[in-house]
Amino acid sequence: MRVTGFDCDVLVIGGGIVxxxxxxxxxxxxxGTRVTVLEKEDGPARHQTGRNSGVIHSGIYYRPDSLKARYAVRGAAEMVAFCAEQGIPHEVTGKLIVATERTELPRLHALVQRGRENGIPVRxxxxxQIAEYEPEVRGLAAIHVxxxxxxxxxxxxxxxGELSGAEIRYGTEVVRISRRPETGVAVLTSTGAVLRARALVNCAGLHCDRVAxxxxxxxxVRIVPFRGEYYDLARPGLVKGLVYPVPDPAFPFLGVHLTRGVGGGVHVGPNAVPAAAREGYDWRTVRPAELASTLTWPGSWRIAGRHWRYGAGEIxxxxxxxxxxxxxxxxxxxxEESDLHPAPSGVRAQAVLRDGTLVDDxxxxxxxxxxxVLxxxxxxxxxxxxxxxxxxxxALGVLGVTRV
Structure with a gap:
């Protein structure tokens, strides 16, 4: 593929929310910037964006100097404003983070301090007082965010996607990329089309390392997929808002929590178990090449060696x-066990370094x-x-546009 003319200025791979x-x-x-988005599914938000608990996070969990902290705090306020402006269902419910064991109390107090450092109001x-917010929830202490x-x-x-005015091509997977640093990028798609762009943005989520x-x-890094399994609560009246456990700081997962969504139902979950495919939403889905990609990455074995007890419990x-x-x-x-009805699972695209470090930011x-975006x-x-x-x-810097 030779890069000659340009079909667009920026070609974005991935039709999720990012x-x-x-x-x-x-x-x-x-x-006036010409943008084309390529998405292999037949619509937007079919994976991580559309398979989560729908929470607008406050930013309380994240290091004050991290991108997660800065972007989550700012993004939460912007997301509420965007939803209000666009008439998209949303609600600012607040949430409880609840300590149920004494060993969790120091971590809970650390979250209070972190929240204050990030400029987040916590009580x-x-x-x-827990019972005032959630009559059916029990704990030794909690914080309200x-x-x-x-x-x-x-x-x-x-x-x-609609507001962007971009050309969005669904059902279009990228199969080959040719890059000429002095000119541009050409992409061959599963439909046989060749698209040429001045700049390429990789927002492929579960497949971002492969696209790179x-x-x-x-x-x-290697994307190591972790499946999060959810249940719907048959008695949603047991939960009024959002209830979370105190997270273990050794893991990027927040633990099984209770989430009352915009439709009034309550999601319970997720856990975090290794998936045998990048889109492995159940135990039956196994893609040998993707599983091999996980198993041949040294970081995967180092995670297993360090955290096998935690993983065994999740499984x-x-x-x-x-x-x-x-x-x-x-x-x-x-x-009760009968209160939990299986709901669609999600898969987290977790970047893992060669030494087994879970990329936190x-x-x-x-x-x-x-x-x-890796x-x-x-x-x-x-x-x-x-x-x-x-x-x-x-991306605009690549195009020579320095002011955003």
Missing amino acids: GLSTAYALTQAAP ELGPA GTTGVCDYPAVAARL RLAGDDPG HRSLSRRAFTEAVRRLLPAV FLIREAPRTIH NAPSPAATASLPIGREVARR
């Missing part, structure tokens, strides 16, 4: 609804004519508007 937010930011910052609660909410992220993603390698770049709760119910009862004693890297799991949906602006700023 890719569509980037397209929106590009056309907002530089009107410390005792057992009686007032800026947390819920929204319809697939609707947000679709609206961003197609472009000739070493991402330095046990995946295979046993009784065990999952017991985990939920730590927060919600009234729940958002990871955006640049290459000639190319911007790669780690954007939760709270990426919350932070999608500022992330999109940052990626757009870098």
Whole structure:
């Protein structure tokens, strides 16, 4: 493929919320920029964006100097405003983070301090005050985070795509990339079309490392997929808002939590179990090449060696609804096994370094004519508007547009 003329200025791979937010930011910052989005599915937000609990995160969990902290705090306020302006279902509910064991109290107090460092209003609660917010929830202590909410992220993603004015091609997978740093990028798609662009943005989520390698770049990370399994609560009246456990700081996962969504139902979950495919939404889905990609990455084995006890517990709760119910009862004693009805699962695209380190922050890297978004799991949906602006700023720099 030779890069001669240009079909667009910026070609975005991935029609999730980050890719569509980037397209929106590009056309907002530089009107007249020609943007094309390629998405292999037949609609937007079919994977991470559309398969999560729909929470607008406050930013309380993240290091004050991290991209996650800055973008989540800013993004939460922007997401609420965007949903209100566009008429997208949303609600600012607040949430409780509840300690159920004494060993969790120091971590809970650390979250209070972190929240204050990030400029997030938090209120410390005792057992009686917990009951004021959530009568059925039990705990030794909790904090209330007032800026947390819920929204319809697939609707947000679709609206961003519409507002961007970009050409969005669904059912179009990228199969080959040819790059000429002095001229541009050409992409061959599964439909046989060749598209030429001055700059390429990789927002491929679960496949972002693979797309980076197609472009000739070493991402330095491997996406290791973790499935999160959810249940719907048959008695949603047991939960009024959002209830979370105190997270283990050794992991990027927040633990099994209770989320009342915009439709009034309550999601319970997720856990975090290894998936045998990038889009492995159940135990039956196995893609040998993708599984081999995970198993041949040294970091995968180092994770297993360090955290096998944690992983074994997650797998046990995946295979046993009784065990999952017991985990939920730590927060919600009234729940019964019969209250939990299986709901669609999600898969987290977790970037892992060769040494087994789980990449904790958002990871955006640049290459000639190319911007790669290599780690954007939760709270990426919350932070999608500022992330999109940052990626757009870098892409416009490739085009020689220095002011965003």
